[in-house]
Amino acid sequence: MGDKEKQKYNRITLKIVMPLLLVCIVVGIWVVKNSNPGLALEGNLDSDFALHVTQELDLEKLKSYGVPIIIDFGADSCIPCKEMAPVLKELNEELQGRAIVKFVDVWKYKKLAKGYPVNLIPTQIFIDAEGKPYQPQAPEAIQMNLYTLRETEEHVFTTHEGSLSKEQLLNILEEMGLA
Known part of the structure; x- marks a missing residue:
C-alpha cells in the first residue's frame, strides 16, 4: 500500500x-x-414528590396519592432545621412513591405556612395514608400536638415542634400506613 x-x-x-x-x-x-x-436532579422529579416546596402546597392533591405525608416547616438558616435537612432528604429519596416528605422554608415562602399551626421551627405536620390527620397511639411519647376545631371537635392537624431522628420519622410513617 x-x-x-x-x-x-x-x-x-x-x-x-x-x-x-x-x-x-x-x-x-x-x-x-x-x-x-x-x-x-430534584428538578426532574415530579413536583408532588420533590422535597422542597417553593410554589404552592396543594394538600388535597398530595392526599390523593394515598400515602403518608410529612411536611416540615423550617428554614435553611435555622440550626435544628439544618440538622433535620439530611434526614428529610434521605427519607424523600428512599420513600419515593411510598410516602411524601416535603420541606417548606417559612422565611423564604411565608405564604406557604398560612393556615398551618406553625408557632416555631421546625414544625412537622403529619397526615396518614387515608388523608386524615395522623392519630398517634401515644402522642405524649414524642410530644405531638393535636389540633381540633372548637365548634365540631374535629381533629384537623397533628404536629411536632422540634427535630426528629430518621428512626422516629420512620416509626411515625409506619404507624401512618407506610407500605
Whole structure:
C-alpha cells in the first residue's frame, strides 16, 4: 500500500470512525443517566414528590396519592432545621412513591405556612395514608400536638415542634400506613 493509498484509507476511516465514536459516547451517556434514578436532579422529579416546596402546597392533591405525608416547616438558616435537612432528604429519596416528605422554608415562602399551626421551627405536620390527620397511639411519647376545631371537635392537624431522628420519622410513617 502506497502513501497516497494509506492517506486515503486514513481519511475514509476517520470519516466513518469519528461519527460512530460520537454516537457511541452520546448513547453511553444517555444509558448511564437513565439507568440510575439516583442521578436524577430534584428538578426532574415530579413536583408532588420533590422535597422542597417553593410554589404552592396543594394538600388535597398530595392526599390523593394515598400515602403518608410529612411536611416540615423550617428554614435553611435555622440550626435544628439544618440538622433535620439530611434526614428529610434521605427519607424523600428512599420513600419515593411510598410516602411524601416535603420541606417548606417559612422565611423564604411565608405564604406557604398560612393556615398551618406553625408557632416555631421546625414544625412537622403529619397526615396518614387515608388523608386524615395522623392519630398517634401515644402522642405524649414524642410530644405531638393535636389540633381540633372548637365548634365540631374535629381533629384537623397533628404536629411536632422540634427535630426528629430518621428512626422516629420512620416509626411515625409506619404507624401512618407506610407500605
